[in-house]
Amino acid sequence: MRKIASAFMLATLLLAGCGGGAAKETTTKESHETSVAVPTFNGDSAYSFVDAQVAFGPRVPGSEAHRACALWLEDKLRGYGADVIVQNMELTAYTGERLDARNIIAQFQPQNKKRVMLCAHWDSRPWADADPDPANHRKPILGANDGGSGVGVLIEVARQLSMQPTEIGIDIILFDAEDYGTHASEEATTENSWALGSQYWSRLPHKQQYNARYGILLDIVGAPNSKFYRERISEEFAASIIDKVWNRAASLGYGDTFINQKGGYVTDDHLYVNHFLHIPCIDIINHDPDSENGFGPYWHTLKDNMEWISSETLAKVGQTVLEVIYNEK
Secondary structure, three states: OOOEOOHHHHHHHHHHHOOOHHHHHOOOOOOOOOOOOOOOOOHHHHHHHHHHHHHOOOOOOOOHHHHHHHHHHHHHHHHOOOEEEEEEEEEEOOOOOEEEEEEEEEEEOOOOOOEEEEEEEOOOOOOOOOOOOHHHOOOOOOOHHHHHHHHHHHHHHHHHHHHOOOOOEEEEEEEOOOOOOOOOOOOOOOOOOOOHHHHHHHHOOOOOOOOOOOEEEEEOOOOOOOOEEEOHHHHHHHHHHHHHHHHHHHHOOOOOOEEEEEOOOEOOHHHHHHHHHOOOEEEEEEOOOOOOOOOOOOOOOOOOOHHHOOHHHHHHHHHHHHHHHHOOO
């Protein structure tokens, strides 16, 4: 099942590599006093950025929509004052198909050695292989939530950074080819058919000896009434960063959205950032324990459209991220 990682896979990689009320239940000693003026995240603006991506159509590597959206993303980020680096790649899909792909890196204050990375994937799934109608299983999806939502939040973060800089440098990294993993009807030939762009970047980052204090990955962060649990791979590699983020969310009154309980293991871009580059990176990702797949009824279906995007949810995620990075010294 896409994105649900087995405990065995995690162990293998580790061996190969080396609401308000919830705020009272957290255990970390970190103070939540806001020491700086943090800008207000605009959920409607983030929503418009998700909508703009979806308007291009499915952003599948090699498609015209993919090329057009890439140019739009690059121009948008440059327009907000970022130093943009495009990492062009030729990747090999699990099918053996060669993919023309690109990671898009937006650097704010590139000279600042104190850095935090924020990331999301900007491609969309080539196949609606979880759609209830088998006739749709080879059709590409719009990926409004699965891909588009995280990118929309980060573009709004970039807009805020253009008006009020942080004390540290920020890198916004948009990974490509995250969702080109094994089709549900086929037998997996490798555990690593997902997150191809982050695998590439984590081995060959845009700058030699690139480092950041930590990373925050946003994926599937736009649905109404989303619940973000403490994802297990994030716990393995970066529990203190989860504490930092979840406590900030609780201090904002978002304890009913950022649930201070462990969720499942999720194979996502953060796995390879942690494993290959050793930057502690967490995944903020919706977990729906009542759905068959664990993510929601829209996941990898043709239903993943703007009907599943809530400006309120985007605002909760975005404001939490802003609170974290603007209070970083």
